[in-house]
Amino acid sequence: MNTFIESLANVPWWAWLMLILAAVALWDITQKKHTVLHNFPVIGHLRYWLETVGPEFRQYIVANNREELPFNRRQRSWIYASSKRENNFQGFGTDQDVHGAGFIFIKPALVTKRLAKDHPYRENPYVLPAPKVIGLSHNRRRPYRPKQVINISGMSFGSLSASAITALNEGAAKFGCYHNTGEGGFSPYHAKGGDVVLNIGTAYFGIRDDDGNFVMEKLVRLTQNNPAIRMLELKLSQGAKPGKGGVLPAAKITQEISDIRHVPMGKDVISPAAHSAFGTIPEMLDFIEAMAEATGLPIGIKAAVGKLDMWEELAELMVKTGRGPDFITIDGGEGGTGAAPPSFADHVSLPWVYGFSSVYRIFKKHxxxxxxxxxxxxxxxxxxxxxMAFAMGADIINVAREAMMSIGCIQAQICHTNRCPAGVATQSKWLQAGLDPTLKSERFYNYGKTLTKEILEIAVACGYEHPCQFTMEDVDVAMGDNNHTRALKVVYQYEKAPVPYEGIDTLINCKYLGGGIQNAH
Structure with missing residues (x-):
């Protein structure tokens, strides 16, 4: 035996290599699954390897700064640098094609106003409260003014890792914004100090019975036990896959996720495409009012936009009855932090600018x-x-993928595989162990501050104190070819309704102002 082992040890390396290649070639020729490998044994593997690493090569080597989607390199670099408090400037002018259709032009004032020495922005240019108190017009018992106009959009625990959710919530507590739970339910990682918006999807995770039906008593108990929950968002659809339920594969379901969502272990969790608690717009209004009465919280709806007949019906009923949602979140068809069929992600529902403008016109008309x-x-x-969004009528901006990038997402676009290399969109203990919530929460905090500061600086350059003051005449869009540019008012054929604004001091000193669990009523 020893002699045989010694003889093997004396075989030159190239002979071993040839033996391995011969074995691979034999396997390639005899297998029937891959034609390329059968026809081109051994070297055919190079094709599959290049296919695997191709996106990474294009992302870092081939594509230019403005070429990639969903977020190009320049956009990602700005987010990364801002989150790390690094230099996020650029030199030698813009590298954008400023004449390309859809390019945004913001119009500055000829002479801007100087801020007074005691102006709140001089002490803290990172606090920018929402211009409206949510729930006040419908006499909710717990109205709420978000401390920031920039907030975290819905991303579920289960889709995102525990480390990522913790980092985002701790970052939200530092920055003062709210953190939307996504439809996966309220987890311990959402209870790290930040304000919370509880997203209620079609599966009613965490507030359901064994058959998946909504249970009001569970919702009331959850909100009472967790005063950080400041609003409820009824999700009708989402940008990535409107009208289609989500799927959480059994492989991603841990005992913890099972307990939080109230779903069984070992089975794929499928969210229905439609709600079981209501089936019409009048029934939805009844459901909204029932939740508001039981919890005292402001209630809103979230939806992607397509057909407008039900939006018209909702607006007409709100005028007629005096009831309705306190807020409306419009999700663009280009959105999506998780997995979706390409046909849905690419083609179903309108992009944000078209969807929002269509819905806003309806509610302004009424x-x-x-x-x-x-x-x-x-x-x-x-x-x-x-x-641009503020000029079109948005009062608040929700960020999802930008927030993910601020805590380390590299746009690998494999969120649906459970192999996220940055530990953000995975339940792998090993992968998420590399994401330090303490460090990454600071990164989101820095990103939120930088974005807020730049929004304020642009507002001041345009002669305003708050972005809610922007009008649709303040922003032009390049039309391409010989149409030059047109104001948003002309492009989308409406004028934003003026937002009542009494000054930044009034917003900051509002008794309904949020900004962390310590401020919850």
């Missing part, structure tokens, strides 16, 4: 804009895009 806080979600977490 005189309802003062009763509703409008929230925008869909690639709006960059200064110019946020300003």
């Amino acid at each position: 005189g309802l804009t003062d009763r509703i806080t409008f929230i925008g979600s869909g690639k709006l977490g960059l200064p110019a895009q946020a300003i």
Whole structure:
């Protein structure tokens, strides 16, 4: 035996290599699954390897700064640098094609106003409260004014890791914004000090019975036990897959997720496409009012936009009955932090600018804009895009993928595989162990502050104190070819309703102002 082992040890390395290659070639030729490997044994593997690493090569080597989607390199670099408090400037002018269709032009004032020495922005340019108190117009028992106009959109625990949710909630507590739970329910990782918006999806995770039906008593108990929950968001649909339920594979379901969501272990969890608690717009209004009465909290709806007939019906009923949601979150069809079929992600529902403008026009026509806080979600977490959204009528911006990038997401686009290399969208203990919530919460805090500061600086440059003061005449859009540019008012054929604004001091000193669990009523 020893002699045989010694003889093997004396075989030259190239002979071993040839033996391995011969074995691979034999396997390639005899297998029937891959034609390329059968026809081109051994070297055919190079094709599959290049296919695997191709996106990474294109992302870092081939594509230019403005070429990638969903977020190009320049956008990602700005988020990364801002979150790390690094230099996020650029030199030698813009590298954008400023004549390309859809390019945003923000119009500065000829002479801007100087801020007074005692102006709140001089002491803290990172606090920018929402312009409206949510729930006040419908006499909710616990009205709420978000401390920031920039907030965290719905991303579930289960889709995101415990470390990522912890980092975001701790970051929200530092920054003062709210943190939307996503439809996966309220977890211990959402209880780290930040304000919380409880997202209620079609599966009613955490507030359901064994058959998946909504249980009001569980909702009331959850909100009473967790005063950080400041609003409820009824999710009708989402940008990535409107009209289609979600799937959490059995492999991603841990005992902890099972307990939080009230779902069984070992089975795929499928969210229905439609709600079981209501089936019509009048029934939805009844459901909203029942939750508001039971919890005292402001209630809103979240939806992607397609057909407008039910939006018209909702607005008409709100005028007729005096009831309705306190806020409306419009999700753009280009959004999505998790998995979705390409046909849905690419083609179903309108992009944010078209969806939001269509819905806003309806509620403005019916005189309802003062009763509703409008929230925008869909690639709006960059200064110019946020300003455009405020000019179109959004009162608040929700950020999802931008928040993920601030805590380490590298846009690998494998969120649906449970192999997220940054530990953000995975339940792998090993992968998420590399995400330090203490460090990453600071990164989100820095990103939120920087985005807020730049929004404020642009507002001041345009002669305003708060972005709610922007009008649709303040932003132009490049039309391409010979149409030059047109104001948002012309492009989308409506004028934003003026938002009542009494000054930044009034917002900061509001008794309904949020900003952390310590401020909950």
